Amino acid sequence: MRKECETFSKFLRGDAAGIRVGIDVDGTAAMTNHAIISAYNELKGTTFTVNDYNNWDVLESKVRMPHDVYYELYNKLWLKEPHRIAPAANPELMARLMGAFDVSASTCRPEEHRAPLSAWFEKNYGFVPKIDIVRSSSEKLQKGYDVIFEDAPHFIEEHSKVKSAQKPLVFLITNPWNQDCKVPERVIRKENLDAAITSLLRMQEQLSPQKVAR
Numbered sequence: 001m002r003k004e005c006e007t008f009s010k011f012l013r014g015d016a017a018g019i020r021v022g023i024d025v026d027g028t029a030a031m032t033n034h035a036i037i038s039a040y041n042e043l044k045g046t047t048f049t050v051n052d053y054n055n056w057d058v059l060e061s062k063v064r065m066p067h068d069v070y071y072e073l074y075n076k077l078w079l080k081e082p083h084r085i086a087p088a089a090n091p092e093l094m095a096r097l098m099g100a101f102d103v104s105a106s107t108c109r110p111e112e113h114r115a116p117l118s119a120w121f122e123k124n125y126g127f128v129p130k131i132d133i134v135r136s137s138s139e140k141l142q143k144g145y146d147v148i149f150e151d152a153p154h155f156i157e158e159h160s161k162v163k164s165a166q167k168p169l170v171f172l173i174t175n176p177w178n179q180d181c182k183v184p185e186r187v188i189r190k191e192n193l194d195a196a197i198t199s200l201l202r203m204q205e206q207l208s209p210q211k212v213a214r
């Protein structure tokens with residue numbers, strides 16, 4: 001059995017429904033940066049694409065967007081124009097994930113984003129998950145998730161420092177801002193969220209003693 005499957009003792013015990021999955025929002029479940037780049041182009045008359053956002057620090061990326069402008073656009077989009085933020089996964093796949101596991105959206109953001117975020121999930125995915133608002137990567141790591149879908153390089157770095165054998169399995173969703181991120185133990189890189197969800201569902205099917213008919 002591959003090393004990452006150690007995380008799945010719950011699968012092996014036939015307890016897949018008890019597996020806790022944390023899905024990051026920006027850059028993972030939601031194509032937030034695509035919307036921010038688009039809004040920035042409108043503001044500045046530039047023609048950047050999301051591929052130009054090639055460093056986690058947007059100021060250090062090809063876009064060279066000042067941080068205050070980034071957060072201004074971030075808040076404007078989530079609070080006033082959330083229709084501009086596209087979902088990153090196929091809603092049917094997301095629904096299968098919700099049906100199979102205990103899923104929470106896990107995100108660093110101000111509390112005032114909670115209601116618009118709930119409405120965004122309802123509109124784009126057809127359900128509202130539990131929403132865990134955290135303040136940092138380390139807090140996210142302490143939430144007790146078995147599996148985390150994530151895009152942030154600093155989260156991967158924080159995860160690599162955790163010594164516990166029980167630390168969560170992480171699916172790193174490839175984006176231009178994390179392409180240089182190393183992939184340490186118990187992290188699996190996937191090209192998008194659909195591929196990551198499919199991979200987790202496949203693990204469940206392969207590992208669970210009683211396969212669930214779908």
Ligand SMILES: [Mg+2]
Pocket residue numbers: 024025026027028150151152
């Ligand atoms: Mg993110």
